[in-house]
Amino acid sequence: MTALLVLILRIALAIALYAFLGRIFLTLWQDLKQQGEFLSSQKKPGIHIHAIMDSGKDIQRRFVQSEVTIGRDPNCDFPVIDEAISAHHVKISYHHSQWWLEDLGSTNGTFIGKNQVMVPTVLITSDQFKCGGTTFTVLVDMVNNKILS
Amino acid sequence: MNKLIQSRLLQITAVFLFLQTLIITLSPAVRARTWDVDYRLSQWIALGLWGLFVARAHYDITRKLPDADPYLFPAAALISGWGLLTIWRLDSNFGARQALWFGVSSTVLIAGTRLVTIDFLRRYKYILLTCGTFLVALTLIFGTNPSGSGPRLWLGYSDFYLQPSEPLKLLLIVFLSAYLADKLPSRLRTIHILYPTVILSSIVILLLVVQRDLGTASIFTALYTVIIYLATGRKRILLISLFLLAFVGVVGYYFVGIVHARVNSWISPWNDPTGSSYQIIQSLIAIANGGILGRGPGLGSPGFIPVAISDFIYAAIAEETGLIGTLGLLSTIGVIITRGLRAALRAPDLFRRMLAAGITAYFGLQTILIVGGNLRLLPLTGVTLPFVSYGGSSLLTSFVALLILINISNHLDIDPAPLPKPQPYLVLGTLLFVGLFASALANGWWSVIRGDDLLTRSDNQRRIIEERYVARGLLLDSTNSIINNNKGDIGNFSRNYKYVDLAPITGYTDPIYGQAGLEASLDDYLRGLKGNPTSKLSWSNLLYGMNPEGLNVRLSIDLYLQNRTDEMMVGSSGAVVLLNAKSGEILVMSSHPTFNPNHLAELGTKLQVDPGKPLINRATLGQYPTGTTIMEPFVQALTGDSTANESFMVNVYKAFGFYQVPQIQLPTAPASSEADIDLTRVSPLQMALASATFSNHGLIPAPRIAMGVNTPSVGWVSLPALGTPIEALQAPAADEAILSYLVENQTSWQHLGQAQEDESSFTWFIGGTSPSWQATPLVIVVVLEEDNIRLAQRIGQELLIDAMNP
Numbered sequence: 001m002t003a004l005l006v007l008i009l010r011i012a013l014a015i016a017l018y019a020f021l022g023r024i025f026l027t028l029w030q031d032l033k034q035q036g037e038f039l040s041s042q043k044k045p046g047i048h049i050h051a052i053m054d055s056g057k058d059i060q061r062r063f064v065q066s067e068v069t070i071g072r073d074p075n076c077d078f079p080v081i082d083e084a085i086s087a088h089h090v091k092i093s094y095h096h097s098q099w100w101l102e103d104l105g106s107t108n109g110t111f112i113g114k115n116q117v118m119v120p121t122v123l124i125t126s127d128q129f130k131c132g133g134t135t136f137t138v139l140v141d142m143v144n145n146k147i148l149s
Numbered sequence: 150m151n152k153l154i155q156s157r158l159l160q161i162t163a164v165f166l167f168l169q170t171l172i173i174t175l176s177p178a179v180r181a182r183t184w185d186v187d188y189r190l191s192q193w194i195a196l197g198l199w200g201l202f203v204a205r206a207h208y209d210i211t212r213k214l215p216d217a218d219p220y221l222f223p224a225a226a227l228i229s230g231w232g233l234l235t236i237w238r239l240d241s242n243f244g245a246r247q248a249l250w251f252g253v254s255s256t257v258l259i260a261g262t263r264l265v266t267i268d269f270l271r272r273y274k275y276i277l278l279t280c281g282t283f284l285v286a287l288t289l290i291f292g293t294n295p296s297g298s299g300p301r302l303w304l305g306y307s308d309f310y311l312q313p314s315e316p317l318k319l320l321l322i323v324f325l326s327a328y329l330a331d332k333l334p335s336r337l338r339t340i341h342i343l344y345p346t347v348i349l350s351s352i353v354i355l356l357l358v359v360q361r362d363l364g365t366a367s368i369f370t371a372l373y374t375v376i377i378y379l380a381t382g383r384k385r386i387l388l389i390s391l392f393l394l395a396f397v398g399v400v401g402y403y404f405v406g407i408v409h410a411r412v413n414s415w416i417s418p419w420n421d422p423t424g425s426s427y428q429i430i431q432s433l434i435a436i437a438n439g440g441i442l443g444r445g446p447g448l449g450s451p452g453f454i455p456v457a458i459s460d461f462i463y464a465a466i467a468e469e470t471g472l473i474g475t476l477g478l479l480s481t482i483g484v485i486i487t488r489g490l491r492a493a494l495r496a497p498d499l500f501r502r503m504l505a506a507g508i509t510a511y512f513g514l515q516t517i518l519i520v521g522g523n524l525r526l527l528p529l530t531g532v533t534l535p536f537v538s539y540g541g542s543s544l545l546t547s548f549v550a551l552l553i554l555i556n557i558s559n560h561l562d563i564d565p566a567p568l569p570k571p572q573p574y575l576v577l578g579t580l581l582f583v584g585l586f587a588s589a590l591a592n593g594w595w596s597v598i599r600g601d602d603l604l605t606r607s608d609n610q611r612r613i614i615e616e617r618y619v620a621r622g623l624l625l626d627s628t629n630s631i632i633n634n635n636k637g638d639i640g641n642f643s644r645n646y647k648y649v650d651l652a653p654i655t656g657y658t659d660p661i662y663g664q665a666g667l668e669a670s671l672d673d674y675l676r677g678l679k680g681n682p683t684s685k686l687s688w689s690n691l692l693y694g695m696n697p698e699g700l701n702v703r704l705s706i707d708l709y710l711q712n713r714t715d716e717m718m719v720g721s722s723g724a725v726v727l728l729n730a731k732s733g734e735i736l737v738m739s740s741h742p743t744f745n746p747n748h749l750a751e752l753g754t755k756l757q758v759d760p761g762k763p764l765i766n767r768a769t770l771g772q773y774p775t776g777t778t779i780m781e782p783f784v785q786a787l788t789g790d791s792t793a794n795e796s797f798m799v800n801v802y803k804a805f806g807f808y809q810v811p812q813i814q815l816p817t818a819p820a821s822s823e824a825d826i827d828l829t830r831v832s833p834l835q836m837a838l839a840s841a842t843f844s845n846h847g848l849i850p851a852p853r854i855a856m857g858v859n860t861p862s863v864g865w866v867s868l869p870a871l872g873t874p875i876e877a878l879q880a881p882a883a884d885e886a887i888l889s890y891l892v893e894n895q896t897s898w899q900h901l902g903q904a905q906e907d908e909s910s911f912t913w914f915i916g917g918t919s920p921s922w923q924a925t926p927l928v929i930v931v932v933l934e935e936d937n938i939r940l941a942q943r944i945g946q947e948l949l950i951d952a953m954n955p
Contacts, residue, residue: 002179010172013446014474014477017474019164023157024158024220
């Protein structure tokens with residue numbers, strides 16, 4: 001009788017030990033799941049890019065992905081036919097709740113006003129930047145950012 | 150959120166430790182198998198103290214460091230509580246001291262939560278390391294050892310001891326992290342940055358080597374290597390360090406005694422199980438005894454392991470909670486390592502990152518080193534299991550390290566410092582997890598695969614405990630009268646030998662002198678290992694960690710005839726065997742002089758040097774010369790003549806089985822060889838079996854002494870004879886050969902003989918029922934180690950008549 005009671009207690013002891021470890025895994029998994037849901041629910045504002053070439057020709061495009069490359073290469077997300085633009089000239093990407101402009105080591109550089117873009121720079125609506133002979137204007141969509149906060 | 154996770158985990162931990170305390174409380178009742186015992190209560194103090202301090206620390210951590218990692222503290226609280234209860238269960242004095250240290254360590258942790266920053270560690274790195282080294286250096290002069298002997302690694306003041314090498318580990322990590330964090334960004338060549346650390350660390354390690362604290366010295370070397378590797382990201386540092394360690398190991402093996410002994414007992418422990426490998430073998434036996442499920446807290450016998458409270462606490466935990474428990478323990482340490490490395494990667498600056506990783510490496514490496522040592526995965530080094538082992542300095546250091554780790558983890562909102570090379574951190578994590586995994590595998594190997602081999606070793610002292618708690622089966626005679634039974638109550642059982650004069654045959658079972666005779670050969674039945682259903686065996690093992698009650702064994706001995714024999718043999722040296730000539734059942738087996746096994750403890754080794762050799766069972770182990778006369782009936786049976794030349798005698802001995810060892814559950818003398826006829830010696834049992842041919846129509850029966858065993862499932866089960874009957878003569882030839890030896894109205898035959906050897910004389914009497922005897926055929930042999938035909942004849946005749954007229 002004594003031994004049977006203690007056997008039950010011993011089993012309970014083992015269960016408690018593994019409940020401890022199980023609880024850790026459960027919360028870690030919940031954390032992981034939450035993070036996944038958080039990231040997928042994060043609303044990313046789309047970006048509207050308006051390119052006006054010196055020739056007067058203009059192109060407009062709207063993007064919803066988080067990374068846009070601009071260059072002469074036809075594989076770029078936004079290919080532009082302009083001799084003064086490098087194959088992969090500039091990258092516009094969304095992270096840290098902002099759209100960022102980053103020069104990809106282009107030959108002729110990227111300029112905001114008179115300043116050359118040397119480090120990733122935040123873009124906001126109606127910002128303009130110039131690559132070669134083309135001027136780009138960006139319009140960032142408005143989103144309901146309640147989830148983000 | 151963090152607060153909730155931490156409090157839930159601590160609640161589960163409290164339940165776990167509560168159950169453990171409760172089981173320890175009830176453990177005496179399980180051992181005694183009754184509720185009426187003195188319960189163990191004192192360890193509730195430990196649980197109470199644990200609860201108070203942990204609750205307070207939880208409150209302060211969640212309030213002052215709200216973003217701290219919620220897994221680190223519960224994991225450390227679980228294993229330190231587990232260690233505390235294990236130490237208390239092993240020795241409540243040490244348990245009380247450890248509880249006190251747990252209180253001190255928790256108080257430091259609670260006070261430390263008020264620290265906003267740990268930057269002062271970085272600023273005072275030189276002072277801290279110098280103080281630590283100075284304290285260790287002091288032990289060279291003022292060092293003591295709390296146990297009175299052994300390496301003097303402690304600084305003592307009255308009853309308070311500090312082992313300075315423990316805090317020095319943490320101080321070295323702090324120093325290296327701070328120094329490297331200051332110097333690394335300076336773009337000096339790595340070698341210029343490293344050489345001051347090499348010099349400082351070498352001084353510290355040399356100091357420890359001089360002190361003979363080799364375990365700690367190897368921990369320091371490993372920690373130094375890991376931190377330099379983390380800082381530089383060069384794998385060759387790991388390789389160089391490994392090579393150096395191996396080199397130092399080899400040099401140490403040949404020139405330093407203690408290294409030589411440790412490595413030897415690691416590579417080949419089985420060669421010296423009572424000497425240098427005693428500890429490791431006892432540790433492995435304890436782990437094997439734990440098996441998968443463990444014996445239960447308070448129910449194992451980890452007290453047999455030397456220094457179970459500190460160096461071998463892992464083995465003690467393995468015995469009582471089994472593989473299930475140790476896997477949980479290793480996983481919990483794995484949680485600390487994972488969360489520690491995570492805190493390191495998320496740390497806001499290089500100093501904190503290396504400090505957190507260094508502390509994690511310290512917990513992980515030291516765990517692997519001592520657990521591996523307990524499991525014979527690594528050579529044994531006397532380091533502590535962090536948080537678990539007994540030792541105030543170790544516990545306090547672990548808690549301060551934990552405090553630093555928790556503090557570093559409390560910066561999640563700040564962006565982590567950039568990490569140019571993540572690989573070293575991943576390599577460190579992989580190494581530590583491989584170590585833990587290898588320990589888990591080794592634990593499984595010893596407790597499951599090699600378990601039975603280890604438990605049946607003669608140096609497994611748990612058998613002695615079991616003999617005291619589990620009633621041994623009785624030895625009964627052919628009419629179920631008791632020969633040997635047990636005396637004392639449960640917990641104090643010991644063997645009681647009711648019929649003392651059978652001692653050379655039935656032998657004894659004793660915790661000091663081992664086992665002999667039938668007690669040894671029938672041990673499996675008497676201990677309940679054989680004959681019980683497997684389900685009952687495993688159930689009893691699960692419940693009590695012991696075998697079920699032993700089974701009674703019935704012998705063929707007839708105590709009435711045995712008693713008559715022993716009365717007549719008093720004062721003589723020699724042996725008597727009376728057996729059923731047909732079935733081979735031994736009714737009387739007497740060997741004199743005899744001894745009283747009830748007084749084995751007092752008689753002790755005197756018996757072994759007694760010139761009368763009372764321990765020897767002369768009936769089966771005695772080797773007596775036959776002389777010529779006693780062989781007459783045998784020779785006559787083969788030739789029809791009573792004389793034979795030497796070469797023909799070989800045929801006689803061969804035909805009557807004298808060159809064969811009787812198959813019986815008793816130790817027997819080796820048979821003589823045919824090569825030298827003059828050296829032919831026979832045992833009384835052999836002579837009795839050969840003589841049986843004349844009473845049993847030419848057949849030599851297979852001897853039997855253990856007749857049956859009383860099993861719980863089907864009652865008495867017969868134990869068959871071990872040998873087979875042999876036809877020595879054809880029935881008519883045997884019946885005719887004995888005609889000239891018949892006496893007393895032709896119902897029995899007898900023959901006397903004498904033999905001489907050196908200065909000694911021997912008298913033989915053989916006799917038996919005549920072939921025409923209708924009842925049980927019997928045969929008797931008497932050997933006296935003196936020239937006394939009258940006595941031999943009197944014993945033989947009287948016994949035969951008694952046996953023929955029951």
